[in-house]
Amino acid sequence: MARKALGKGIHALIPEETPVEEVLNLDLSDIEPNPYEPRESKEDEGLPELVKSIKEKGLIQPLVVRRRQSGFQLICGGRRLRAAKMAGLEKIPAVVKVATDSEVLELAIIENVQREDLDPIEEASAYRNLMRTFGYTQNEVATKVGRDRSTVANMLRLLELPEKIRSYIRSGKLSSGHGRALLAIKGNPARLALAEKIVRRSLTVRDIEKEASKSKGRKARRKDPDILNLEMEISQLLGTRVRITTGKKKGKIEIEFYTRDDFDRILYLLREVTSE
Structure with a gap:
């Protein structure tokens, strides 16, 4: 299935209701890296071409940053920032916006995922980072990045x-x-x-x-359709992956969780069900 491409304008990254302060020309030295950068490898075969384009035409799409006490912190555009430094620029256009830590991580992941800048392992690690850092369920991650929950679940399995x-x-x-x-x-x-x-x-x-x-x-052996339906029903109820294994005399239900908060959330839901 083709990925939904990110729009060319900055509004594709920043919804209209998101507070934006201004667009500035910033000194490169004033911009610190994004601590939530989802890309693990900084090698990029296409970077020389971007450097050449910036030298010839300048940077067409600005970075996205937020204010910090000592300057600015990058939200989106790590590849463009690296290319600008390699091109010898001293200043670079940037949209300054108000963003929480979770929004910084979400925007960085969404930009990279939608631009297909992440390899599958980086993408899976980014999803896990969202879950561990902010306690999101697989369903919530899927909603944030515009994916099906099953796609997020399959990507996370690669980390096994x-x-x-x-x-x-x-x-x-x-x-x-x-x-x-x-x-x-x-x-x-x-x-x-x-x-x-x-x-x-x-x-x-x-x-x-x-x-x-x-x-x-x-x-x-193909799994019984009734068992598959039960797995889906329980997964939707608990907001996480559930596996049911059946045997001749006994079976097993496996419920995945990723953080202590996620475990407590699932436990709360199970207690709510049993108390009804």
Whole structure:
């Protein structure tokens, strides 16, 4: 599914009702980095082209910053700021806005996600950062960044993979689809071995799904539609991912939580249900 592109104007980032102070030409030395920058890797193959464009035409789209005691703090436009420094600019246009810490993080993530500037692992880490820092549920994160909850949940699952596999996904040697398929393999040693095989042989996601079936010694059994409906119903009720596993004599319900506050929220909801 194609991502919704960010508009060209600054209003695409800042809704009209959001307080904006003014647009200024700021000294680059007065702008400190965004502490919530979601991009983990600062390497960018397209940066030289942006530097060249800035040298020839200047910076067309201003940065977004907020005031701090010692100057200004970047909200959006880290890539443009780096390119401006490389281009030798001394001043740069910036929109100064009023923003809380959570709004700074949200805007930085939204800008990068919608511009497709984040690799899948950076995107997943950004979602987890929102949840851990501000106690958001998966549903709330999905609403903030304009994604389906299932998309957010699938991205977060990538963080369960070993670091070596995550590095392959960051570098583009593996896709997020490969990563999700590897999660079906039991045990990290087997996942790592298969990941190396994917890189060596350029295997497809479908190839990995076949390997996952073989590793189980049988074709994966389809989950009962009634169980799937129950999982969805409970997930919507609790605002988090729920898995139901059934056996011949017993079963298991797994409820995910990401912070202590998230755990307390889920516990409160469960107590409310049982008290009715």
